[in-house]
Each structure stands twice: as structure tokens, then as C-alpha cells.
Amino acid sequence: xxxxxxxxxxxxxxxxxxxxPSLENRKSARQFLFISALICFYGRPLLAQTTGNIDGIxxxxxxxxxxxxxxxxxxxxxxxAVTDLQGxxxxxxxxxxSYQMRVSMMGYKTIEKNAIQVKAxxxxxxxxxxxxxxxxTPELVVTANKTRQSIQDSPNSVGVxxxxxxxxxxxxxxxxxxxxxxxxxxIGSQVxxxxxxxxxxxxxxRVLLLVDGVPVMPGDSGDIKWDLIPSTQxxxxxxxxxxxxxxxxxxxxxxxxxxVTKEASAKPATNIRFSAGLYDRPRYPEWRWxxxxxxxxxxxxxxxxxxxxxxxxxxxxxxxxxxxxQTGNFQRMNAxxxxxxxxxxxxxxxxxxxxxxxxxxxxxxWRSQRYALEVDPAAISDxxxxxxxxxxxxxxxxxxxxxxxxxxxxxxxxxxxNYFHDNITGSLxxxxxxxxxxxxxFSEGNALTxxxxxSWDHVNSDLVGQHDQYVLSGYLQNEKRLLPTLSLTTGxxxxxxxxxxxxxxxxxxxKVGLVWHAQSNLVFRASSGKGFRAASMSERFSxxxxxxxxxxxxxxxxxxxxxxxxxxFNYNPLRWLYLDVAGFMSDYWDLIEPQPDKKQTIxxxxxxxxxxxxxxxxxxxxxxxxxxxxxxxxxxxxxxDLDLDEVLAYRPKHLxxxxxxxxxxxxxxxxxYRYASRLELVxxxxxxxxxxxxxxxxxxxxxxxxxxxxxxxxNVFNHNHTQMERTLLPIRHYVLTLSASL
Numbered sequence: 001x002x003x004x005x006x007x008x009x010x011x012x013x014x015x016x017x018x019x020x021p022s023l024e025n026r027k028s029a030r031q032f033l034f035i036s037a038l039i040c041f042y043g044r045p046l047l048a049q050t051t052g053n054i055d056g057i058x059x060x061x062x063x064x065x066x067x068x069x070x071x072x073x074x075x076x077x078x079x080x081a082v083t084d085l086q087g088x089x090x091x092x093x094x095x096x097x098s099y100q101m102r103v104s105m106m107g108y109k110t111i112e113k114n115a116i117q118v119k120a121x122x123x124x125x126x127x128x129x130x131x132x133x134x135x136x137t138p139e140l141v142v143t144a145n146k147t148r149q150s151i152q153d154s155p156n157s158v159g160v161x162x163x164x165x166x167x168x169x170x171x172x173x174x175x176x177x178x179x180x181x182x183x184x185x186x187i188g189s190q191v192x193x194x195x196x197x198x199x200x201x202x203x204x205x206r207v208l209l210l211v212d213g214v215p216v217m218p219g220d221s222g223d224i225k226w227d228l229i230p231s232t233q234x235x236x237x238x239x240x241x242x243x244x245x246x247x248x249x250x251x252x253x254x255x256x257x258x259x260v261t262k263e264a265s266a267k268p269a270t271n272i273r274f275s276a277g278l279y280d281r282p283r284y285p286e287w288r289w290x291x292x293x294x295x296x297x298x299x300x301x302x303x304x305x306x307x308x309x310x311x312x313x314x315x316x317x318x319x320x321x322x323x324x325x326q327t328g329n330f331q332r333m334n335a336x337x338x339x340x341x342x343x344x345x346x347x348x349x350x351x352x353x354x355x356x357x358x359x360x361x362x363x364x365x366w367r368s369q370r371y372a373l374e375v376d377p378a379a380i381s382d383x384x385x386x387x388x389x390x391x392x393x394x395x396x397x398x399x400x401x402x403x404x405x406x407x408x409x410x411x412x413x414x415x416x417x418n419y420f421h422d423n424i425t426g427s428l429x430x431x432x433x434x435x436x437x438x439x440x441x442f443s444e445g446n447a448l449t450x451x452x453x454x455s456w457d458h459v460n461s462d463l464v465g466q467h468d469q470y471v472l473s474g475y476l477q478n479e480k481r482l483l484p485t486l487s488l489t490t491g492x493x494x495x496x497x498x499x500x501x502x503x504x505x506x507x508x509x510x511k512v513g514l515v516w517h518a519q520s521n522l523v524f525r526a527s528s529g530k531g532f533r534a535a536s537m538s539e540r541f542s543x544x545x546x547x548x549x550x551x552x553x554x555x556x557x558x559x560x561x562x563x564x565x566x567x568x569f570n571y572n573p574l575r576w577l578y579l580d581v582a583g584f585m586s587d588y589w590d591l592i593e594p595q596p597d598k599k600q601t602i603x604x605x606x607x608x609x610x611x612x613x614x615x616x617x618x619x620x621x622x623x624x625x626x627x628x629x630x631x632x633x634x635x636x637x638x639x640x641d642l643d644l645d646e647v648l649a650y651r652p653k654h655l656x657x658x659x660x661x662x663x664x665x666x667x668x669x670x671x672x673y674r675y676a677s678r679l680e681l682v683x684x685x686x687x688x689x690x691x692x693x694x695x696x697x698x699x700x701x702x703x704x705x706x707x708x709x710x711x712x713x714x715n716v717f718n719h720n721h722t723q724m725e726r727t728l729l730p731i732r733h734y735v736l737t738l739s740a741s742l
Contacts, residue, residue, distance in 0.1 A: 076444030092345025155513025182633025196254020219457030222536030243531030296321030357387025445481025
């Protein structure tokens with residue numbers, strides 16, 4: 001019996017023991033079974049209908065300028081669109097009738113237009129105007145429930161950073177930018193959402209990374225490669241907090257980060273950004289390791305245009321630096337392409353690819369605290385060469401106004417080779433993925449999302465050996481409006497995993513959520529869900545030496561599981577004030593953590609029991625002075641190892657981020673502040689000095705169409721701190737950026 005057959009048989013046996021979610025009536029049940037059959041046999045239209053079209057434009061009420069990137073939805077259907085660079089959209093093959101349209105966009109008030117009449121064989125023209133709000137609050141997200149919805153309809157806390165948040169900070173890679181999202185912090189390159197991940201030397205992540213909804217986690221290490229997509233190619237980043245396994249499976253134990261890249265457009269447009277920067281002298285003379293001028297520069301270009309019946313997007317970039325510390329030098333190149341083709345009024349296909357590669361120096365830890373920017377002399381010539389390549393194909397079929405089907409094919413290749421003084425190791429990991437997702441709108445207040453997903457990893461690595469891993473999953477989620485102001489979300493996912501060493505595992509991941517619109521400006525939410533994460537191959541099989549640290553395998557690692565609970569509300573009492581408050585608690589079983597012995601030999605083990613609880617507050621305000629705005633976030637966490645009755649390692653108790661922006665005319669002046677309290681416990685060198693992280697960044701932005709000039713001063717007060725032991729974070733540096741849209 002093949003691995004695929006075993007997986008489907010396991011899913012069949014499991015589902016046969018469970019009742020399907022009850023539907024309203026027999027007619028709904030027949031519809032559900034009919035739609036499910038279409039997952040395997042689709043390709044013909046469901047029903048020949050008499051249809052018409054809607055052709056529209058969205059503009060700013062204040063300036064009359066077109067609004068690109070606005071989300072347009074026909075309420076009670078699966079039909080929707082995103083406006084292009086001219087603010088234009090078109091919806092084809094809509095069954096004749098009367099519709100209600102909703103239009104939303106970040107920083108603008110959501111509007112609804114009623115009684116839009118669609119007549120058979122005709123095109124209805126509509127013009128809509130958006131009014132800018134005083135403060136920017138996110139409107140529409142796609143990650144929380146695998147479908148587009150208002151952020152106020154999500155039972156989970158969701159954070160959003162748009163290109164307007166990312167670009168002025170003049171950082172290339174997203175790990176340097178997501179630190180300004182509330183509840184998010186980094187230990188090394190490892191992202192933590194509300195303390196979920198801690199630090200495990202890059203061997204696995206409890207946060208799942210998606211690019212346009214597709215997982216891009218390498219099969220060998222299972223960590224996140226932040227250099228895959230430069231920030232210049234990102235439209236927005238959506239951060240789902242809490243267990244996301246009910247829809248996304250393993251790695252979504254602590255949350256999901258979805259990078260939504262720029263869309264191709266019919267109108268020719270070129271964007272260019274060039275940055276150059278200098279590192280200042282370190283605070284202490286002993287830390288100076290060279291008399292050279294330490295610097296970096298980045299160049300990114302993208303272009304979009306129509307190509308026949310398609311829209312094409314191309315991007316490329318070069319990024320290089322001497323580094324601020326010894327062996328911190330790198331040179332990286334990236335390239336991306338996306339082509340979107342409308343096959344007809346009901347189907348479209350998108351093919352995208354991205355590449356990133358180059359060399360970088362590496363040094364895990366400093367030479368000593370007195371020489372904090374130097375490495376062991378034996379490691380001066382250590383370096384890593386690596387490259388990553390992703391290829392995705394998306395097919396979207398709108399069979400009718402109530403049913404849509406999405407098919408995603410993906411391939412991700414991750415290659416690296418370490419040239420270290422004490423060992424030379426390399427790895428090649430290939431991941432192949434397939435997902436088929438259906439969306440059915442029973443009525444305006446009842447929507448069903450369902451699908452199946454499978455992936456196969458093949459790894460050939462000096463670090464973990466040669467292994468194969470196969471995962472097969474199925475999921476269901478229903479959003480039901482119980483009352484005009486109360487909605488219930490229920491979901492369930494089943495995952496079956498098979499590893500070639502004879503290890504197999506299966507997990508059910510249920511979820512439930514409630515959203516209550518108590519008032520037009522006050523929304524309460526509550527959610528509870530189970531998450532799980534299978535051990536990565538690096539955690540299970542690693543057997544190597546890395547910069548003097550010995551890592552040994554543990555093939556008996558069990559999958560870690562968690563139940564995450566949250567209750568919260570958001571309140572918009574005034575035009576200039578937005579408040580979001582949440583309390584959360586996550587209980588973990590078999591948590592996988594690195595455990596060093598007295599000789600600093602590290603093995604990953606299962607921690608029997610752990611809990612992280614806390615609260616989070618986000619405040620956006622624009623009071624007093626016109627043009628002045630604040631964006632503040634505070635997270636309190638209590639991370640405990642309940643088995644040992646001690647704090648969990650590598651988790652700060654307090655996180656704070658704050659941004660103040662003053663805009664006048666064509667100029668913006670901004671200051672960012674980020675604080676992470678002192679780590680109470682670290683594992684490898686617990687005797688080392690540790691301090692809180694206190695970073696102040698400032699910037700000034702000048703806009704002279706079509707050019708934008710940005711000057712940044714980062715770590716203004718040259719505060720010295722570490723995240724992981726014996727690795728100093730960037731010292732004060734200055735950046736000048738020139739960008740243009742031509």
C-alpha cells in the first residue's frame with residue numbers, strides 16, 4: 001500500500017467515526033455533499049445561468065484620485081475583486097438580480113452600496129468614493145479564516161502591517177520590520193507571537209509563514225527564511241495570533257504570518273528604491289574590530305504591465321553589507337515574477353516564482369564580552385552559501401455566485417552549505433504541495449470553507465541525513481450568523497503525518513469562535529482552538545557541531561500540542577481613537593525545547609507541561625494636533641514551565657512598541673520605540689549579563705513627486721543588548737533611501 005493510500009485510508013477511518021457538522025435542512029446537506037464531490041470532479045459549470053457584469057471605479061472623495069488595492073465584495077456571495085492601479089474593477093458573469101456591494105481599504109471608511117441591479121447580457125457601471133479616516137485601522141484580512149472578511153468579524157486577534165508601515169522604515173527584510181507589530185518579538189531570527197516559539201537555534205518554528213497563502217517552510221530545518229521576499233515586494237503582512245492549526249496544520253501552533261505580495265497590474269508602472277547606510281562607531285573602543293568604513297547598500301526594482309490577456313509583475317534586487325560585526329558581511333540577490341491571466345469571466349490563473357541566493361559570513365557567538373563584535377579567530381573565514389526557489393500556481397474558479405474553488409500547486413527548494421572551520425555541511429530540501437479549497441455561501445450569514453491539503457518533503461542533508469516526510473490533511477469551517485449581531489465560527493482539521501523511519505502521527509485540531517457586534521463601534525470576540533506541531537527533521541535527527549556546540553539527535557520526539565484561548569474587544573468611540581484589548585492563555589503539552597547538559601551538548605526534548613498567559617493592548621490615536629498620530633502596543637506575558645515550576649526560557653515578560661508620526665504637507669517625521677524586558681532565563685550561558693532591549697529609531701520623509709527621500713537613524717542612543725546569548729544586536733546606523741514610482 002502506498003503512503004498516499006495509507007493517508008487517505010486513515011482520513012476515511014477517522015472521519016467515518018465523526019458526524020459531519022449539522023446543516024440547516026436536507027437541502028443544505030445535499031448541497032454540501034454535491035460541493036464535496038466537486039473537489040475531485042470539477043471542470044464544468046455548475047449551472048447555466050443568465051448573467052451580466054459590473055464595471056466600476058473606486059476613487060478618493062477628497063482628491064478624486066483612483067484608489068488602487070481597494071477590496072470590493074458582493075455581500076452574500078463569493079464574488080469579489082481588488083481594484084487595479086487605476087482604481088478600476090470588473091465582476092463578470094453575475095446572475096441577474098439585485099446586489100449589495102461593500103468596499104473597504106486600509107485608512108478609509110468602509111462603504112456599502114445597495115440595490116445594484118445586474119441585468120442579463122448587460123454591464124452595470126458603478127462609481128464609489130472612499131472617505132479617509134483620521135486613524136488607520138485594518139479593514140479586510142484573508143488569513144484568519146482562509147477567506148476575505150472584515151477584521152472585526154474575525155474571532156482571533158489579527159495584526160496588519162501595510163506597505164505604508166513597511167517602506168518608510170527602509171529595512172529590506174521583514175524580520176526587522178515585524179518587531180514593530182504588537183505581541184511580536186524575535187530571538188535571533190526566530191519569531192515569537194505572544195512568546196510561542198522561544199529559541200531553538202533555528203530548528204523549527206511554532207509560527208507558520210505563508211506567501212500569498214502558500215506555506216514556505218523548508219523540510220530540513222522547518223524554520224522561516226526571512227530573506228526570501230524583500231519588503232519592497234510586499235503589499236501587506238497579516239499576523240494571526242493564537243493557534244491556527246484548525247485551518248493551517250503543523251507549524252501554526254503559535255500563529256500565522258501571511259505575506260501578501262504586490263499584485264500585477266494592467267497599467268505600466270516601475271518602482272525603484274536605492275538605500276545606502278553607514279554604521280557608527282561602537283560605544284566602547286575595545287569593540288572596534290576594524291578601521292574600515294562599515295556600510296551597506298540595497299537596490300530593488302519592480303515593473304508591472306499588461307501582456308496580452310495577462311498582467312505581468314517582475315522584480316529584482318541586490319543587497320550587500322560589510323556588517324557591523326566581524327563575519328557579518330553578506331551579498332544577496334533576489335528575483336521574482338508573477339503573471340495573472342483571466343481565462344474567462346469565471347476562471348483565472350496566477351503563476352508566481354521567487355529566487356533568493358548568495359553568500360554571507362557567519363559567527364554564532366562573540367569572542368568575549370570585551371570583544372563583543374569579534375568572533376573566535378578560528379571562525380573569521382566561516383561563511384554560508386545558500387539559495388531558495390519557490391514556484392506556485394493558483395487556479396480560481398467561480399462556478400456561480402455562491403460557490404468558488406481554489407487550487408494551489410507549490411514547490412519550494414532550500415539549499416545551503418556551511419563552510420566552517422570545524423566542519424563543512426550542506427543540505428538540500430525539496431517540498432511539493434497541493435491544496436484544493438472550496439467556499440460555499442449558503443446565505444448572507446452562513447459560509448462554509450472546506451478543503452484538502454498534502455505535502456511531501458524530500459531531504460538530503462549532512463546535518464539530518466536523507467529522509468522523506470508526507471502529510472495529508474482535510475479541513476472544514478463554518479461561519480454562521482446566529483443573530484443579526486452575533487456570529488459563530490466552528491472548524492475542524494485532521495492531519496496525518498508519515499516519516500520514512502517508521503514514525504507516523506495524526507492530529508485533530510478543532511476550533512470555535514464567537515463575534516458579537518454589541519454596537520456599531522464596539523465588537524467583542526472569543527475563541528478557543530487546538531494547535532499542534534510535529535518535530536522538524538532538524539530537531540529529530542540533527543547530529544553535528546555548530547560553532548563549538550554539539551547537537552545530538554532524539555528520534556523519539558513526540559508532536560507538541562496546545563489549546564489556545566482568547567477573549568477580547570475593539571472599541572472605536574471617537575473618530576481619532578481606536579482601542580483593542582485581549583486576554584490570552586495557551587496550554588502546551590510535550591513542548592519541544594533545546595536542553596543543554598553541563599558540557600553544552602544540546603538535545604531537543606519534550607517538556608511535559610507549559611503555559612503562557614497574558615494580556616495585550618493596542619491603541620491608535622490622532623488627538624490634539626492635526627497630522628499627529630500614535631500607534632502603541634503593550635503585551636504582558638507569564639510564560640511558565642509547569643513541570644519544573646520555572647519560567648520558560650527566552651521569553652520576555654513585557655513587550656512595548658510605540659510609533660509617533662507627525663505629517664505636514666509633503667513631510668513626515670516619525671519616531672519608533674521598542675522595548676523587551678530582560679530575559680529571566682536562557683539555557684546555554686545563564687550566567688552571562690542580560691539587559692532589557694531599548695531601541696529608538698527616527699526618520700524623516702520628503703515627497704517630491706514622483707520621488708520620495710527618506711533619512712533614518714536607527715538605534716539612536718546606541719543601546720547595547722542581545723536577544724540570543726553572546727550576539728550583539730545592530731549598533732547605531734544611518735540610512736538614506738531614494739525611491740520613485742515611474
